[in-house]
Amino acid sequence: MPLTPHTTAPNNSLISHPTSPSTIHDNSTSSQSTEPSPTNSNTSLTSPQPTSAPRDTPQIQTHDNSNSSQSIEPSPTNSNTSLTSPQPTSTSAPRDTPPLEHMSTASSELLRPITRSMHNIHKPNKKYMLVTKHPLPLSHEPTCVSQAMASPEWRAAMAAEFNALIQQGTWDLVPKNSAYNLIGCKWVFRVKRHPNGSIDRYKARLVAKGFHQRPGLDYDQTFSPVIKPSTVRLVLTLAIQQRWHIRQLDVNNAFLHGKLLETVYMQQPPGFVHPDYPDHVCRLKKSLYGLKQAPRAWFNTLRSFLLSYGFLNSKSDPSLFIYLKGDLKIYTLVYVDDILITGNNDQAIHKCISTLATVFSIKDLGSIHFFLGVEVIPTSQGLFLSQHKYIRDLLDRTKMADAKIVHSPMSTSTSLTQHNGASSVNITEYRSMIGSLQYLSMTRPDIAYTVNKLAQFMQHPSSIHFTALKRLLRYLKATIFHGLHLKRSSSNTLYAFSDADWAGNRDDYTSTSAHVTFYGGNPISWKSFKQKAVARSSTEAEYRALASASAEVLWLSSLLSELHVSVPTVPTIYCDNLGATYLTVNPVSHSRMKHIAIDIHFVRDHVHNNNIRVQHVSTKDQLADCLTKPLSRQRHQELRFKIGVSDGTPILRGRVKAT
Incomplete structure (x- = not known):
């Protein structure tokens, strides 16, 4: 149409x-x-x-x-x-x-x-698809949020942590402002295990990225003390002698109890962004893990509570709190969120823990059994401290679990210097292994010298140094069940052994100092270190080591005094050098020793005031000898036993029943 x-x-x-x-x-x-x-x-x-x-x-x-x-x-x-x-x-x-x-x-x-x-x-990202289809085994720790979300166990751990943060009132959501110094945050995942290696629980922790903070803007002071290992061993020895019950506590989300003095802004946690306010940020009201000032804020909060309860803060160790009222004694040791408490009255201790639980979220772990990665096993004679699981994990990580064993930590025929061997080694791996071994020496004084010596080459390690490091791992495999045995004794004397290896360093001819301190027959502290100045004689080297040992003994004497523990005799320091021994009481060889006048007068004044006593001992009986140089197999094993390191195989296998 x-x-x-x-x-x-x-x-x-x-x-x-x-x-x-x-x-x-x-x-x-x-x-x-x-x-x-x-x-x-x-x-x-x-x-x-x-x-x-x-x-x-x-x-x-x-x-x-x-x-x-x-x-x-x-x-x-x-x-x-x-x-x-x-x-x-x-x-x-x-x-x-x-x-x-x-x-x-x-x-x-x-x-x-x-x-x-x-x-x-x-x-779709294939990486995330693989995670969804093939989640990580539960024994492995996720490295990102997407891996954790694929497991219901890890999702539950993240939800529990987030809910705890909300209940504590950790932050408020505020509109984002370009003027804020906004810091990030991330999730960190850890598998908590029992002493036997089995899985205890899955822990997810929200950690702030403190490296985004600016000094003077959102943080100021950051130092926070922790309990010294020597203090822990001393208190354990006192508890063994008095047959006191040692209780272990753990504070849940400890840093959340700390009060922030500065204003800090943080991004919302990954995976838990508020649906109604996705562009808001968190203004922190309480400290959070990862913040630079978080440990200090938590310690100050806990310290204020303990002082209000009636505890006294030790001057020798700020992380030790002492409660004294009549005959009642309670000792509390704090290492961040891990707490040990012991004393002569179990009922008073239980009351203290109950009061503590009303202020903080406390988990009572009962008797001490696993503290700071050290397994504490009660025996018929006292306590056995072992890190055999840590050694096993270290051997597996370094692929040395099947290596051939040796019976001494260091060869006597090898002289380690800065320039021997090729430098084609993995520096990061070398440094990581040294750090792990330093932590292990907390219960193994028999490896203290070897670790100190190998640590001197972390800047430019060579193949020779790496071979010596592997030898130490082979020694640890042979002595994997060895540990520190703290035994009950009626003696409460304080004494130490001091020694030095004169000009033993072939690079700069400095000497190595060492000392080991005992209380009640148990090793309390030990140290092996390189002297800072070149000694002109063996007497000078021994005297510098003696000054360091004197300082350690005087510190322990002060600590025992604060604990209201009396030492019946003057602490004695044993030295195998006659010249150094004479210098402590007589001003001899002045022309050769006037350049170390500070050390001379320090030791001599305390000897004169009867605070310490220096006594000569033969080299054969010098127990600190194993901390200054490599020894033969027979000599090393002899001194290893005398400084308290013994084989705990029967104990770990349950052949000795605890009392």
Whole structure:
């Protein structure tokens, strides 16, 4: 049917889609009507009325840029309908055929490919797909949030930590401001284990990225004391002698109890962003793990409570708190969130723990059994301190579990220097192993000298040094069940052995000093270190070592005095050098010793005031000899036993019943 005279065809450019030639689109945003009208044959573009058509006749849709909807159907009886734009040949097509893409020629736009980013569609990350399909074994610790989310155990640990943070009121959500020094945060995952290596629980901890903090802006003082290992061994010895019960406590989310003095802003935790305030940030009200001032804030909070309860803070060790009231004695030792408490009245200790639990979230672990990575095993004679699990893990990590064993930590025929051997070794691995061995020497004084010697080459280790390090690991494999045996004794004397290896260092000819201190027959402290100055004689080297041993003995005497423990005799320091022994009481050899006047007067004054006593001992009976140089197998094993290191295989296998 021809168009009416007053009707003009719309100026549309119709583009035929190659896959669907029967459908044509323009840039109209209005709806389209395809319902035919069977009665009206006068079709007008201003008010389109399409004529009826058979159901199998294809429809041709045209759209202009107006706001009206148009539908034109060809009449089966009239083929003279004309349009300004030519109509493509109509062919049949399925009803579900997609509409044709179109573009206005006036805009002269080209067809562009449709990408995923245009429709906010992202390709799945194969790394995360692998995590979802193959989650980590529960014995492994996740390294990222996506790995943890694949395990219900780790998800539960994260939720428990987050809920604890919310209950403690750790932060408030505030709008983000560009003026804030915003720090990040991350999740850290740890598998807590029993002493036998089995899994205890899964721990997820939210840690702030303290390295984003700025000094003077969101932190100031950061130092926080921890209990000294010597203090721990001394208190354990006193408890053994008095047959006191030693209780162990753990503070849940300890750092959350610390009060912040500075204003710190942090991002919301990954995986726990508030759905209503996704752009807000956390304004911390309490300290959080990872903050530079967090340990200090927690310690000050705990210290304030203990002082209000009636404890006295030790001046010799700030992490030791002493409660004295009449005959009642209670000792509390604090290492961050790990607490040991012992005394002569179990009922008073229980009351103290109950009061502590009303202020902090306390977990009572019962009798001491695993403290700072050291397994504490009660025996018929006292306590056995072992790190055999730590040694086993170290051997597995360094792939030395199947190595051949040796019976001394260091060869007597090898002289280690800065320049021997090739330097093609893994420096990071060498330093990591040295750090692990330094921690192990907390219960193994027999390896103190070897670790100190190998640590001197961490800057440029060579293949010779690495071989010596592996020998030490082989020795640890042979003595994996050795540990420190603290035995019950009626003696409460304090004494020490001091020794030096004159000019033993072949690089700069400095000497090595060493001392080991005993109380009640048990080793309390030991040290092996390189002297800072070159000694002109063996007497000078021995005297410098004697000054260091005197300082340690005087510190322990002060600590015992604060604990209200009396020492019946003057502490004695045994030295195998006659010249050094004479110098402590007589001003001899002044011309050769005047350059060490400070050390001379320090020791001599305390000897004169009867605070210490220096006595000569033969080299054969010098117990500190194993801390100054490598020894033969027989000599090393002899001194190892005398300084308290013994084989704990029967104890660890349960052959000795605890009393």
